[in-house]
Amino acid sequence: KVSMGTKKTDEEAEVCGDLGSRIMVFVRLRPMGKKEEEAGARSCVRIVNKRDIYLTEFASEMDYLRLKRVRGRHFCFDASFPESTTQQVVYSTTTAELVEGVLQGRNGSVFCYGATGAGKTYTMLGTLENPGVMVLAIKDLFAKIRQRSFEGKHSVLLSYLEVYNETVVDLLSPGRPLVLREDKQGITAAGLTQYRAYSTNEVMQLLQQGNQNRTTEPTRVNETSSRSHAILQVIAEYQVKDSNMTATRVGKLSLIDLAGSERALATDQRSQRSIEGANINRSLLALSSCINALVEGKKHIPYRNSKLTQLLKDSLGGPCHTVMIANISPSNLSFNETQNTLHWADRAKEIRTKACTANEAVPLPESETNQTKLLLELQKENS
Ligand code: ADP
Ligand code: MG
Numbered sequence: 001k002v003s004m005g006t007k008k009t010d011e012e013a014e015v016c017g018d019l020g021s022r023i024m025v026f027v028r029l030r031p032m033g034k035k036e037e038e039a040g041a042r043s044c045v046r047i048v049n050k051r052d053i054y055l056t057e058f059a060s061e062m063d064y065l066r067l068k069r070v071r072g073r074h075f076c077f078d079a080s081f082p083e084s085t086t087q088q089v090v091y092s093t094t095t096a097e098l099v100e101g102v103l104q105g106r107n108g109s110v111f112c113y114g115a116t117g118a119g120k121t122y123t124m125l126g127t128l129e130n131p132g133v134m135v136l137a138i139k140d141l142f143a144k145i146r147q148r149s150f151e152g153k154h155s156v157l158l159s160y161l162e163v164y165n166e167t168v169v170d171l172l173s174p175g176r177p178l179v180l181r182e183d184k185q186g187i188t189a190a191g192l193t194q195y196r197a198y199s200t201n202e203v204m205q206l207l208q209q210g211n212q213n214r215t216t217e218p219t220r221v222n223e224t225s226s227r228s229h230a231i232l233q234v235i236a237e238y239q240v241k242d243s244n245m246t247a248t249r250v251g252k253l254s255l256i257d258l259a260g261s262e263r264a265l266a267t268d269q270r271s272q273r274s275i276e277g278a279n280i281n282r283s284l285l286a287l288s289s290c291i292n293a294l295v296e297g298k299k300h301i302p303y304r305n306s307k308l309t310q311l312l313k314d315s316l317g318g319p320c321h322t323v324m325i326a327n328i329s330p331s332n333l334s335f336n337e338t339q340n341t342l343h344w345a346d347r348a349k350e351i352r353t354k355a356c357t358a359n360e361a362v363p364l365p366e367s368e369t370n371q372t373k374l375l376l377e378l379q380k381e382n383s
Pocket of ligand 1: 114
């Protein structure tokens with residue numbers, strides 16, 4: 001069912017109001033890793049009823065015998081995914097509805113937040129055998145377009161970019177850092193590649209290649225820690241028709257794999273990496289400040305404080321469906337990080353966003369080929 005114009009049916013308005021009014025927050029618990037098992041880690045997270053999370057701090061054996069109790073905390077989210085949850089279930093619970101929204105001309109965004117090693121990249125990108133949210137979303141988008149589209153009257157454009165050390169880099173065509181530019185449409189990275197995707201098959205390879213271009217630096221805390229934020233933007237353009245007009249709908253989905261949320265400054269105080277750490281903190285800190293300001297209903301939201309928040313401006317407080325997936329490890333050795341992540345996620349539940357609206361449909365004369373026109377417009381915007 002495709003609706004025309006920006007007027008919504010009651011049913012749509014209801015769904016929209018619900019989703020648009022606050023951020024949906026999910027938590028995904030990953031299985032215990034081999035290294036953790038070898039280190040004698042115990043699970044300190046318990047998920048009950050697919051929503052409630054109990055976090056337990058194991059004191060040392062001695063403390064436990066003396067105090068006869070452990071400290072614990074309880075959290076509750078829109079859904080909490082236990083270790084065994086499949087990629088498909090994570091996708092359909094968190095993101096499928098946003099993909100549907102994109103085809104109604106609305107914007108949506110999904111963030112993965114959590115410490116390094118907590119499962120953010122697995123959730124977003126996944127592996128060839130178990131593709132993650134990014135790939136499943138694009139697959140679903142193509143399937144949905146195929147179901148209702150007129151042959152050829154649609155396009156899916158992908159951009160994949162990284163914010164690292166307060167610079168923005170194009171992951172599909174790495175080179176000089178990109179400059180952020182603000183216009184009526186919001187903030188865009190000038191010159192960013194927009195890859196036109198035709199099928200799901202090519203997408204996984206494209207994204208994996210892009211991920212290889214991500215900046216990873218060995219640090220003392222974790223050798224493979226990913227210290228950059230990766231943002232995939234999927235722009236779907238879709239033609240809708242009724243008896244007397246043809247219009248083009250455009251919806252944007254942003255999928256964001258944030259850098260590790262552990263305190264970056266703790267890794268290396270003296271070298272280049274501490275500057276980098278400060279900048280990672282700056283982006284995540286700025287994100288937290290924006291979240292706090294949004295929660296408190298402040299008029300001024302400090303988006304300008306970092307590149308990340310500038311890029312995410314229309315995904316946080318704007319008219320956008322926003323989903324947060326907090327990734328956590330079960331290991332008691334990561335207790336502090338897990339507690340921080342859950343605390344942050346708990347806070348994010350309070351964010352109220354503007355009611356979401358569909359992007360204005362752009363009516364075009366029948367003779368125009370919409371794709372060419374849109375592509376030209378987008379290229380103009382980004383050049
Ligand atoms: P992050 O991106 O948060 O640093 P990763 O996604 O790289 O963490 O995950 C760390 C490790 O745990 C990887 O080897 C990954 O394959 C594995 N892993 C994470 N989540 C899951 C999961 N849900 N199921 C199986 N393995 C997982
Ligand atoms: Mg990662």
